[in-house]
Amino acid sequence: MSKFIPNTTLNYSPNFDLKKRKVKEIKFIIFHYTGMKNEKEAISQLTSIKSKVSSHYFIKTNGDIVTLVPDLYVAWHAGVSSWKRYKSINKYSIGIEISNPGHKYSYKKFSKKQIKSILNLSSFLIKKYKIKSNFILGHSDIAPDRKQDPGEKFPWKYLSKNKIGYWHNLNEKKLSKNRNLKIDKLDKDKFIKNIHKLGYPKNIFFDKHDYLELLTIAFQRRFRQELVNGNIDQECLVISENLIKNSNKFC
Numbered sequence: 001m002s003k004f005i006p007n008t009t010l011n012y013s014p015n016f017d018l019k020k021r022k023v024k025e026i027k028f029i030i031f032h033y034t035g036m037k038n039e040k041e042a043i044s045q046l047t048s049i050k051s052k053v054s055s056h057y058f059i060k061t062n063g064d065i066v067t068l069v070p071d072l073y074v075a076w077h078a079g080v081s082s083w084k085r086y087k088s089i090n091k092y093s094i095g096i097e098i099s100n101p102g103h104k105y106s107y108k109k110f111s112k113k114q115i116k117s118i119l120n121l122s123s124f125l126i127k128k129y130k131i132k133s134n135f136i137l138g139h140s141d142i143a144p145d146r147k148q149d150p151g152e153k154f155p156w157k158y159l160s161k162n163k164i165g166y167w168h169n170l171n172e173k174k175l176s177k178n179r180n181l182k183i184d185k186l187d188k189d190k191f192i193k194n195i196h197k198l199g200y201p202k203n204i205f206f207d208k209h210d211y212l213e214l215l216t217i218a219f220q221r222r223f224r225q226e227l228v229n230g231n232i233d234q235e236c237l238v239i240s241e242n243l244i245k246n247s248n249k250f251c
Contacts, residue, residue: 008064008065008067009064012067013047013068014054015046015052015076016069016074016076017074020072020073021073021091025092026071026072026092026094026129027092027135028086028093028131028136028137029125029126029131029135030093030096030138031138032095032097032138032150033097033102033154034046034098034100035100035101035105037101039060042099043058054068054076055077055095055096056075056094057097058097059114061113061114062111063114063116065117071125071129074090075095076090077093078090078142078143079146081142081143082142082201083137083200094125094129098110098114098118100150100151102149103148110153110154118159122136123164133163133165133250134166134199134247134251137165138154138222141218144201144211144214145203148221151221153225156225166249166250168243169246170242175235175239178235179226179233180227180231181234183237187237188237191232191237192232194237195240197247198243200215212232213230214230216236217230219240
C-alpha cells in the first residue's frame with residue numbers, strides 16, 4: 001500500500017469486528033473530522049480499547065496517513081447510520097478520520113497536505129473497491145441527527161473535480177441569486193423528497209420539524225457551504241433538483 005499512499009504508518013486499533021468481510025461488501029468511504037483538541041488525543045482515543053471507536057485511516061495535519069484498522073475488518077466509526085437502503089454503514093464502509101478540532105474546538109480549514117493525502121488515499125480506495133461517487137460521504141450525511149463532521153469547510157467541490165464524490169454543475173453566480181428566497185410548502189416537500197432520493201436517511205424516531213432542520217443542515221454542509229442555517233430556500237431546492245437530474249452520472 002505504501003507504494004500508492006506515501007507516508008503511511010501502522011498504529012493498529014483494537015476496535016473492530018473480528019470477522020473479516022468480503023471485498024465486494026466495501027461500498028462506501030466515510031469522511032470524519034476528529035473533533036478533539038489535538039492530534040495526540042485523537043490518536044489515543046481511536047486506539048484505546050475503552051473508547052470503542054476507530055476508523056481505518058487517520059490523516060494527520062502534516063498529511064501523514066496512519067492505518068488503524070485493515071480494510072477487510074469492520075471499524076467502529078459510523079455508529080447508527082444509513083444511506084439509501086443500507087443500514088449500519090460500518091459494515092459496508094471504510095472510515096477516514098482527519099485531524100481537525102471540529103465545531104467544538106475552533107473548527108478550521110483542512111491543511112493542503114491533508115487534502116493531498118485525502119486525494120491520494122481516496123483515489124486508491126475508489127479504484128481498488130470500485131466505490132461509486134454517491135457512496136463517498138461525510139458522517140453528517142449518514143447520521144444527520146447526530147453528527148456535524150467533516151463540516152462545511154471540507155473541500156467537497158474541489159474533491160469532486162478530482163473524481164472523488166460529486167457536486168452540482170450549476171453556475172455559482174446565478175445560483176447564489178436564489179439564496180434566502182422563500183419557497184412554499186410544496187417546494188419544501190419537493191426538496192425533502194429529492195434529498196431522500198439522493199440517499200439521506202429518514203428518521204421516524206425524531207420530532208419531524210427538528211429532524212428536517214438537521215437534515216437540511218447536513219445537506220447545506222455538503223452542497224451549500226457558504227450558508228448553513230437549516231432553512232430550506234430556493235437555492236437549496238435548485239441544487240437538489242440539479243443533483244437528482246444528474247444522479248445517473250455518479251451512481
